[in-house]
Every structure is written in structure tokens, then in C-alpha cells.
Amino acid sequence: MTTNAAMQGKAMSVEEEKIQGGVQSLEVGLTVLDALTAHNAPMMLKELSEVLSMHPAKVHRYVVSLIRKGYAQQLTDGRYSLGERAHAFGVNALKRTDMLELSQRYIQDIQQHLNCSIHVSKWFADGAVVVQSLESNHVFNIITRVGSRMPLLKSATGRLHACFQPEHIIRPLLEKEWESSAKPEQYPANWEDFLELKAKILSQGYASVTGDMMAGINAISIPVFNFTQQLDHVITCIGTEDQLPEGQMQQAIDYVLGVQRQIDALFHPAAAI
Known part of the structure; x- marks a missing residue:
């Protein structure tokens, strides 16, 4: 049966x-x-x-x-x-490819090569928000919590994101930060300053700060673009003066820009030739 x-x-x-x-x-x-x-x-x-x-x-x-x-x-x-x-x-x-997932191997490479903290951010409705954070192997770590909204004026992350937003979106947000700023001597101090900084950042392909957000803390941010050449996310290396010395920033910048070109070549092979 x-x-x-x-x-x-x-x-x-x-x-x-x-x-x-x-x-x-x-x-x-x-x-x-x-x-x-x-x-x-x-x-x-x-x-x-x-x-x-x-x-x-x-x-x-x-x-x-x-x-x-x-x-x-x-x-x-x-x-x-x-x-x-x-x-x-x-x-x-x-269109269905997760660019952040694609970037993971390169993010790990940057973290291991520079041995500094890394955070990855995306642009949401009203700002740059951290969506991933990796700690360095140092005893003293710069930890950026996932979900943190980064300042647009003082952080390398915020500055880079700001450069890719249209004026009607970014200008009111910058004005709000200028109004609440406790440092009138900060740069950029106004819209004209920002446009000058934006031109420089877009020309060099990265944003960096040396103690602008916090004394003794330096950072470098690079953009990652999707297949339509729109900004998908930003990778930021952040460390103390010992971990990311101001005097050696250019070496670190050259390295992360090289990694950025590798990521870009995956989705824009024709541009890499």
C-alpha cells in the first residue's frame, strides 16, 4: 500500500x-x-x-x-x-545592483591599508546619514554611529554630499547650519564661500578636513557613483592626527582616489579606458 x-x-x-x-x-x-x-x-x-x-x-x-x-x-x-x-x-x-554591497571589498581594503575608522553615508531627505561604520585596530577609535546625520559644513562627508545636491535643496540646509554656528570664522562662511569650495571639491574629486569638525581629527571622503553617474554613497576615512597625519594626508588621498577609480571602473568601464 x-x-x-x-x-x-x-x-x-x-x-x-x-x-x-x-x-x-x-x-x-x-x-x-x-x-x-x-x-x-x-x-x-x-x-x-x-x-x-x-x-x-x-x-x-x-x-x-x-x-x-x-x-x-x-x-x-x-x-x-x-x-x-x-x-x-x-x-x-x-539598476538592481546594490552599489554599497559592490563597494564592500574596497571599503575593507581602505580600512586595512590606512588602519583608520571608516564610515559610509547616503543622502536622505534632509542630510547625509551614516549607514555603515567600521572601527580601526587602534586603541583609540573614532566611532560614528549608524544613523548619525553629518554636518554639511564641518565634515568631509557633509561637504562632499552637499556638492551633489541642487541649490534649492542644499542652500536652505546650509543657511540653517550657518545660523546655528557658534564659529563665525568658519569656512565656508556663506553661499559664495560654499560655491568656491564646491568647485574645488568637484575638481579634485574628494573632500577633506583637518580638525574642522573636531580638533585633532582628520578625514577624507570619496564619492561612489551608480551606473547613471549619480552619487550613490560616500566613503569617509577618519582618524586622529596619529592615525591620519595632516602631513601625510596627500599620500592617503592618492591611495583612496586610486581605490575610487577601481570602483568606478566596475560600472563605467568605458570611462576607465
Whole structure:
């Protein structure tokens, strides 16, 4: 007598076989699509056939199907390349990619190389907010709590974020900080000063402070852009004068800018060439 459990097990086995079996013709078609994707340039049928180790007539049948569905196209010179549907897949994949997750390996590299504290921030409705914080191996650590809103005028983090916000958003927030500031001699002290600082930051590609937010505490911030070249998040290295000496800031800046270029090359390979 067959039990319910046995029947369920048999049903699962049949279902697993179906899944494992797959559709061979689809797999072959996707292999052809993979070859077009990996080549980075249009291909002649003969070239595609050689790459796939497949008879040209067979390759042609699959290419025709890919063209019909918009995943491939034939150019006027006879070569084949990716079609609009394939490009749409790529764009959608980029849109769904978590840039912060992508940056993790590089964030860890910076933390280990400079051995200083790191915090990562994103721009929310009314300011730059810390979303990740890593401590250094030093006895004395600069700890920035996740959820902290960073000052726009005194912190490298805030200054960098401010440079990428439109005037109608950032100017009222800066005015509010100027009004509540207890240091009238601070820089930037007004909108004109900020525009001057903004031009400098955008030109050099980073923001830095040496004791501006807190005496003896230095920081460097670099931007990370998404696939549309919009600011996604900011990585900030922060340390004491011993950990991040003012006299050696340029060396640290050169290093983090090099890392920033590596991150940027992942999403903008054409710009990195």
C-alpha cells in the first residue's frame, strides 16, 4: 500500500527530474547569446561558429530565433551583435545592483591599508546619514554611529554630499547650519564661500578636513557613483592626527582616489579606458 509520504516523495522526484532535465534547445540558445555578450564586438557567423565549436548552419538557426525575440541583431555588414532586449536586461540588472554591497571589498581594503575608522553615508531627505561604520585596530577609535546625520559644513562627508545636491535643496540646509554656528570664522562662511569650495571639491574629486569638525581629527571622503553617474554613497576615512597625519594626508588621498577609480571602473568601464 502506497503511503501519502511515499506518493509525495515520488511527486517531488518527478518534479526534480523535470527541473534537472531543463530544455536543451534553450540552453544552447543561451550559450549562443553568451558568446555574443562575451565578445564585446559584433561577430561574423563563421567567427561565432568557431567560438562555439558548432556547425554554422546550427548556429544560424539559433541566431535567427534570438533576432526574432530582439536579443540579437544583424548589422548591415552581416555581423551579429546584441539586440535591444539584451541591452534592456543589462540596464535592469545594473539598476538592481546594490552599489554599497559592490563597494564592500574596497571599503575593507581602505580600512586595512590606512588602519583608520571608516564610515559610509547616503543622502536622505534632509542630510547625509551614516549607514555603515567600521572601527580601526587602534586603541583609540573614532566611532560614528549608524544613523548619525553629518554636518554639511564641518565634515568631509557633509561637504562632499552637499556638492551633489541642487541649490534649492542644499542652500536652505546650509543657511540653517550657518545660523546655528557658534564659529563665525568658519569656512565656508556663506553661499559664495560654499560655491568656491564646491568647485574645488568637484575638481579634485574628494573632500577633506583637518580638525574642522573636531580638533585633532582628520578625514577624507570619496564619492561612489551608480551606473547613471549619480552619487550613490560616500566613503569617509577618519582618524586622529596619529592615525591620519595632516602631513601625510596627500599620500592617503592618492591611495583612496586610486581605490575610487577601481570602483568606478566596475560600472563605467568605458570611462576607465
